[in-house]
Amino acid sequence: MLEHHETEKLIKKHGRNTIKDSMTEILGQLRQAHKQYSFANRDSIITYVLEELKKGMKEDKGIRPVLNLTGTVLHTNLGRAPLSHQVLDKVTAMAKGYCTLEYNLEEGRRGQRDGSIEKLLSKLVGCESACVVNNNASAVFLALHTLAKEEEVIVSRGEQVEIGGSFRIPDIIQSSGCKMVEVGTTNKTYASDYENAITEETKILLKVHQSNFRTVGFTCAVEGSELVELADRNNIIAMEDLGSGSFVDFSAYGMPYEPTVQQVIEQGMDIVTISGDKLLGGPQVGIIMGKKHLVDKIKKHPLMRMLRCDKLTLVALQEVLKIYMEERHIQELPSLTMLTASVSDLNKRGMELIHQIKSHLPDLDIQLQEIEDQPGGGSLPHTRIAGVALVLNIEEGSTVQVQKRLRSLPVPIICRIKETSIIFSLRTLQLHEESIFIEQLVRVMKEVA
Numbered sequence: 181m182l183e184h185h186e187t188e189k190l191i192k193k194h195g196r197n198t199i200k201d202s203m204t205e206i207l208g209q210l211r212q213a214h215k216q217y218s219f220a221n222r223d224s225i226i227t228y229v230l231e232e233l234k235k236g237m238k239e240d241k242g243i244r245p246v247l248n249l250t251g252t253v254l255h256t257n258l259g260r261a262p263l264s265h266q267v268l269d270k271v272t273a274m275a276k277g278y279c280t281l282e283y284n285l286e287e288g289r290r291g292q293r294d295g296s297i298e299k300l301l302s303k304l305v306g307c308e309s310a311c312v313v314n315n316n317a318s319a320v321f322l323a324l325h326t327l328a329k330e331e332e333v334i335v336s337r338g339e340q341v342e343i344g345g346s347f348r349i350p351d352i353i354q355s356s357g358c359k360m361v362e363v364g365t366t367n368k369t370y371a372s373d374y375e376n377a378i379t380e381e382t383k384i385l386l387k388v389h390q391s392n393f394r395t396v397g398f399t400c401a402v403e404g405s406e407l408v409e410l411a412d413r414n415n416i417i418a419m420e421d422l423g424s425g426s427f428v429d430f431s432a433y434g435m436p437y438e439p440t441v442q443q444v445i446e447q448g449m450d451i452v453t454i455s456g457d458k459l460l461g462g463p464q465v466g467i468i469m470g471k472k473h474l475v476d477k478i479k480k481h482p483l484m485r486m487l488r489c490d491k492l493t494l495v496a497l498q499e500v501l502k503i504y505m506e507e508r509h510i511q512e513l514p515s516l517t518m519l520t521a522s523v524s525d526l527n528k529r530g531m532e533l534i535h536q537i538k539s540h541l542p543d544l545d546i547q548l549q550e551i552e553d554q555p556g557g558g559s560l561p562h563t564r565i566a567g568v569a570l571v572l573n574i575e576e577g578s579t580v581q582v583q584k585r586l587r588s589l590p591v592p593i594i595c596r597i598k599e600t601s602i603i604f605s606l607r608t609l610q611l612h613e614e615s616i617f618i619e620q621l622v623r624v625m626k627e628v629a
């Protein structure tokens with residue numbers, strides 16, 4: 181088969197090893213399936229293998245774009261916050277040539293990498309100082325390691341958070357070289373619990389955002405302001421891992437109230453860390469903000485060199501922060517636009533989409549339905565946002581199969597299913613993605629029908 185003249189063309193283009201591997205795989209699948217499909221002769225096998233081979237070579241197997249119809253806005257597996265073209269145009273321009281990443285134009289010599297971002301952040305949230313690392317996990321690690329290595333960090337038993345498997349507060353504290361002192365119980369921790377645990381060796385009182393869960397019922401947690409007061413009195417550091425820190429109070433959009441980054445800084449927290457790609461709506465980074473003398477120490481630590489961000493990420497973050505400065509964030513940061521989309525707007529879009537689909541497939545059993553979406557990314561835990569979905573009812577027992585077919589499209593469609601319904605939540609579908617979504621959906625439904 182490798183010597184077939186059609187194969188030779190493919191080998192020239194993709195290399196012999198690639199073609200041989202793919203061919204072996206296709207033949208393997210064919211052997212397994214030979215009971216279901218009977219191939220009349222040798223030529224039909226060759227034709228089949230060559231067709232599959234060509235299909236496979238066209239397919240892009242790496243990281244590629246998908247359509248998120250799950251209604252989960254900050255979907256960690258799908259890359260969290262999308263960026264707008266306003267931001268990406270700046271990134272592209274900067275990537276093409278040289279830039280002032282670490283260059284001071286006025287003095288004509290070396291400058292500071294996060295300088296401009298630090299200025300923007302101090303204006304936006306009122307922090308004395310700030311620096312940027314690869315993600316929030318490294319931000320927490322670096323802050324603890326720099327400020328409290330070999331000393332004690334006190335944290336409530338109710339805040340021993342695990343986020344997405346590999347980030348566990350006790351493990352991060354331990355691997356940063358600090359000694360974790362647990363106080364309180366799962367449901368209740370009082371200021372006196374922290375106070376009684378403070379020793380000569382205590383360096384940090386750490387508050388952690390309960391990102392992906394809530395303790396409800398008979399509960400008590402210590403307010404940030406109380407922790408700050410306690411830390412000040414004992415001359416130690418108050419630090420908060422806010423996780424999905426937000427500059428916006430989303431309670432104005434029907435979501436529960438959570439303190440904003442500005443408010444936490446104002447309470448007097450010495451160090452605050454957040455993710456860039458959760459509710460902030462930017463690129464993947466971790467942002468460390470707080471008191472100058474502490475952030476300066478972090479900036480000077482050798483690990484900073486290992487955890488620092490590249491120029492493309494920093495430019496993206498800088499542009500996102502500028503958008504906040506100009507108060508255009510709800511319109512121009514896609515994740516914020518999606519999070520705050522109203523049911524009536526989603527309904528309007530939904531009606532238009534149904535109209536388009538029905539023009540191709542008049543008999544399709546598809547309708548609009550109110551559903552519940554999620555912010556995702558461990559932000560605003562347990563929050564459900566009222567959303568709107570296209571709900572497609574299909575034959576019993578075929579939902580999983582259709583869902584799988586949707587994932588195999590050129591631009592895969594990721595969606596939810598329930599019983600005999602396929603649910604396409606419109607909150608996470610961007611306007612520019614609508615036409616490709618409709619086109620592909622119609623294609624699949626024509627196949628199925």
Ligand SMILES: *Cc1c(COP(=O)(O)O)cnc(C)c1O
Binds near residue numbers: 390423454465557
């Ligand atoms: C999400 C989260 C992290 C991890 O942040 P990454 O940016 O994903 O590294 C850490 N702490 C809390 C409280 C979080 O919610």
